[in-house]
Amino acid sequence: MGVTIEDIKKLKELTGVGLTDAKQALVAADGDFDKALEEMRKKGLTKAEKKGDREARAGLIESYVHSGRIGVVVEVNCETDFVARVDEFKQLAHEIAMQIAAMAPKYVSEADIPEEEYSRVKQELLESESLKSKPENMREQIVEGQLKKHFAEQVLLSQAFILDDSLTVEGRIKQQIAKSGENIVVRQFKRIELGVTE
Numbered sequence: 001m002g003v004t005i006e007d008i009k010k011l012k013e014l015t016g017v018g019l020t021d022a023k024q025a026l027v028a029a030d031g032d033f034d035k036a037l038e039e040m041r042k043k044g045l046t047k048a049e050k051k052g053d054r055e056a057r058a059g060l061i062e063s064y065v066h067s068g069r070i071g072v073v074v075e076v077n078c079e080t081d082f083v084a085r086v087d088e089f090k091q092l093a094h095e096i097a098m099q100i101a102a103m104a105p106k107y108v109s110e111a112d113i114p115e116e117e118y119s120r121v122k123q124e125l126l127e128s129e130s131l132k133s134k135p136e137n138m139r140e141q142i143v144e145g146q147l148k149k150h151f152a153e154q155v156l157l158s159q160a161f162i163l164d165d166s167l168t169v170e171g172r173i174k175q176q177i178a179k180s181g182e183n184i185v186v187r188q189f190k191r192i193e194l195g196v197t198e
Helices: 005-015 019-028 033-042 087-103 115-126 136-152 169-180
Strands: 058-066 070-078 185-193
Touching: 005 019, 005 033, 019 033, 058 087, 070 087, 087 169, 087 185, 115 136
Parallel strands: none
Antiparallel strands: 058 070, 070 185
């Protein structure tokens, strides 16, 4: 297999190394792009492993319409346009859109829950009759568990993944991060259901 300038440039862009290093990796892999990329990952030379914060600004916007009644638009980000064009990344974005259509989350992550909503639910739980019968020193711990359970259904990343309930949505995304070597982030989504207004 020969080494092409296109592959060298693609490997350089994906890994963040110089042209010479990219060419050497491809020559060592007899022109096999995937093998060269894998070897660079093993050596820790990819951009994903080198960057501390691993900012994800590439990606795509996926849409999904279920039976003409529920529509979803979701932004899923990765680090490079190269990964955004890979079929596995597109499949992940589609699965996430289906998840949102089926499970109707309100928030992407726990960090997106408004403080006033969190406080309101916590106060309701603290004042509940069932909690008053519990020992005082355990009440806070019980309420924390109840809060986590209450919001788990509403937080996309915490939901059980619809195509494999042994995983959460976050777990499914982490599988793809491990495969691609890039950070992947669900930035935002909008879900519209026929006849239902927020």
